[in-house]
Amino acid sequence: MFSVTVRDHMMIAHSFRGAVFGPAQQLHGATFVVDATFRRAELDPDNIVVDIALASQQLHAVLSQLNLRNLDEEPDFAGVNTTTEALARHIADRLVEAIHAGELGEGARQLAGVAVTLHESHVAWASYEREL
Amino acid sequence: MFSVTVRDHMMIAHSFRGAVFGPAQQLHGATFVVDATFRRAELDPDNIVVDIALASQQLHAVLSQLNLRNLDEEPDFAGVNTTTEALARHIADRLVEAIHAGELGEGARQLAGVAVTLHESHVAWASYEREL
Amino acid sequence: MFSVTVRDHMMIAHSFRGAVFGPAQQLHGATFVVDATFRRAELDPDNIVVDIALASQQLHAVLSQLNLRNLDEEPDFAGVNTTTEALARHIADRLVEAIHAGELGEGARQLAGVAVTLHESHVAWASYEREL
Amino acid sequence: MFSVTVRDHMMIAHSFRGAVFGPAQQLHGATFVVDATFRRAELDPDNIVVDIALASQQLHAVLSQLNLRNLDEEPDFAGVNTTTEALARHIADRLVEAIHAGELGEGARQLAGVAVTLHESHVAWASYEREL
């Protein structure tokens, strides 16, 4: 199995609902350094997993929908705790949609899966991985 | 599959028995930067894998049993080579015990697995992963 | 010249005023991984720059005044752009006050200077350094 | 499952053929920071996955066949795009050959698999993993 990963980041504000979050129920924020991994069983005729330039562009496009915003006010997340885990799934799902829409190139339709890791600090991160 | 990882560290002395270890048969030491990963198929109603505050506390509690000690003198490790690999398993097993004891919260009983990585330097690390 | 550095982090929301900030004028947030450096010409009789446990505690105490908050609503920062640079100075100044108050130990009064670096992402950081 | 990883690096020149590579069709170069991971279901009697000194030596030996070269002129890669993905497989396959040849020790024959990650920058990396 092969994989290629590209990294980007976003800086957002949000708050959580639920006693488990303690003081993080207050409005605060985070930089998420985001790693998007694309998996594939065999390389394509160019010897690549995916066009890395397109992969970077699409990751940046997905993050641009969230970057520099207060997620508490985004309709997509109404009534949803935008935890690191949940954001990892949100970003992975958007990348899979982009793959299905052909935005990572025709060859990307052979991808086997996508994984997204969000680093919220030097001591904590969360991931979500799914098949295509 | 989702995962959440928290990082902490410990600083220990130890020595190894066996020709394969060469000069590491002498008493020496290591800083282990320890990453504990908790895996779960679906998020809980709060949209989390595990209460990250409890996960950090429990990792810290497990490492506190080892930190700033000479492992050669710890009864738990009598006759045992405390290699990076073996310590990764030791820590993972203690975390699983804590999960079963409810110390990571009731929701943590739905965790699918635990993985522990110990970084012994900038050029070497070891991991152990197991199911719950 | 000797120095010792300890690392911690905080997660805050804020917004900026001024056209130079572009979309960062919107409410957003950041994780700041914070490195506090203590400088000293000669080591003390224990062969240290500063009691590293106290240094870590004081850095954590200073960051706790900011962590998990919306800085736009903090009286300390009324009318102030809480840029990474400005926060580095704020934290350094609080650490110097703690040193003068004896909270890093009597020996810390011999420190020559303090520097604080805030990492706002994997591709950007800012520092402020000052003498005691 | 256990794993041990060792890190080394190589610095090579190369170029790619194919429109997908854009300006990387020009002769350019890369530092690849290379992580080689060895997986194994159970530890050996010494409590290790593999002799880490031999693992480091063999990784270094494999990289020495590529390091400080122009891969466009290496017969091994004639007509082949030496992408990060393809080099990860090349290095993993050489390590597996070394394992089968006994160069990582007799115990290494119990290894379950090998994974190789090549970091081409702070924002991109690729991996290949295979069973033994």
Added chain:
Amino acid sequence: MFSVTVRDHMMIAHSFRGAVFGPAQQLHGATFVVDATFRRAELDPDNIVVDIALASQQLHAVLSQLNLRNLDEEPDFAGVNTTTEALARHIADRLVEAIHAGELGEGARQLAGVAVTLHESHVAWASYEREL
């Protein structure tokens, strides 16, 4: 003293002349992860050292003149060993020219100095710093 640093990278081929370089006299390559630091005694009225968006753009523009090229064939470097040290100076000097040309904004004319660090691997880097 304040500073702001932004990070980018470039991937180049080159070779060195001189026995001191040993096998690096062969054509090879490198990824340079490049940190550009801008220093200033006092913050501007917006509470910044420099417009970080402009700083990132200008660093990217300077690196684009080198990225994905064989430096042995660049007229700028004819007869010059393009060592990590020399490239750090080259990039710093181009950034200072951009500052003097107003491309980092009018406020950037108050900058006190520039430093550039090129990371050539996980175990080696070089820096050059100069005043404005």
Added chain:
Amino acid sequence: MFSVTVRDHMMIAHSFRGAVFGPAQQLHGATFVVDATFRRAELDPDNIVVDIALASQQLHAVLSQLNLRNLDEEPDFAGVNTTTEALARHIADRLVEAIHAGELGEGARQLAGVAVTLHESHVAWASYEREL
């Protein structure tokens, strides 16, 4: 001013004397990731600060005198707290001796200074810098 830095590591056991060290008065250990920086005002005719191969070898040679040992039993450190700060100075001083002995090449006699940083974990490090 130019600088070149090389990185290596050592793994040692030790203990401290003095109430300020709390539980670190017990025998424990550390991995120190060691960065040695060589500073110089102007590059030599080869366009380098120092022969990086010799610099790496000498750093490795210095660390080999300490690596995989219990520093409490080393005559060099009898009656001395081998703090991170003190070890940084010890290593820097040994490197300066090597420079004066010509072991980093004749050109290294023009070096302006040396700095050594020891990373004891992901959250703490110490440095010592001196002129030649």
